[in-house]
Amino acid sequence: MEKILADHYISLGTDVPIWNRCFTVAPLIVVGTKEGDNYDLAPKHMATAIGLSNYFGFVCTPKHATYRNVKATGEFSVSFPLPNQIVLSSLSASPRCGERSNEKSIIRSLPTVKATSIDALLLDHSYLYLECKLFKIIDGFDNDSIITGKVITAFVKSNYHRDAEKDEQEMIKDNPLLAYIANGRFASVSETFNFPFPKGFKR
Template sequence: MDTLKQDGFISLDLDLPIWERFFTVAPLVVVGTKEDEGYDLAPKHMVTPLGFGNFFGFVCTSRHSTYHNVKKTKEFTVSFPRAEQIIATSISASPRKGETPKSLGIIEALPIVKATTMNAPLLRDSYLYFECKLFKIIDGFDGYALITGTIKAVYVHRDYLRVSEGDDQLQLKQNPLLAYIANGRFAKVSDTYNFPFPKDFKR
């Protein structure tokens, strides 16, 4: 095996954060939690399924309320916004003003509904919802943590539900997905293609 030829490549200094030096594609979700007498919503893009079971995780920091809310209540929601909800998703990142709870300002201005199995908010009109019980929090990633949960309820809008006889390409064309282009951009994903899996490929 040949060693990487570095012509055309730039080696980055690992003593500095690398993630703002290039673009990557990520999902964009809004995590909802109960906070004292109100609620909190926060957009997240460092999110992922954990295996093929009903587990989900996202990265957060103990400097944010979301971390402490989940640690206290042991639950959280995940809303997957539609592409046209980018403004509402962005507003959910607005910082609180002083000691004023976020739910008395930003949250009251956002369209929310209550989860079915827990006292936590969901972003109304999203296409996919998870209601999660805390599984475990893994600290130690330079001030960040991986918060993992077991999905206890899931709801998907019928327009986004995959069906065996459906046309995947047409479905995504008509119902584009919202993606975060880290860092600082977003995209509507509507042009998709079948992945060329090798013959006899198995998961």
């Protein structure tokens, strides 16, 4: 029998965005691009693998330098920071719309390494690096767009590499993951459990 929603649910009107009226969990990444003779870094949380192949995408507004840089160069890098890099990730947000030259100096002061197959920076000591060639930009989500790329090079920190012989729960406990709790909070994820897939489940 179908049930109706209980009284303890609150209707969220969709005349305005709903995302600031509850918490959701997302990854936190830092996107790197080449910007003229300089480089740019920008944190993003609306980001995900696109399908089960080597594609990755994130949401960005055309107002930001990241969008313009990716469109101009056709490539971008992705760094997955560690929980203890939350301040560095936040600082990379300084150059935004209408950035000034002194804000660009913040990027130069962050610990970075050069990508190996594209012309972009990566946030040093992150646990996962992706180097991507632009696949497709999808505009039209009001003020936002989805930027997707094909992963052409990837590196994972050795202690974050999944190994069938290691206990996954202990691995994540010893090597926590950074999660962004949208909007405005973050968490260090160290306690995890096996997902209860139904018997015979296949992707």
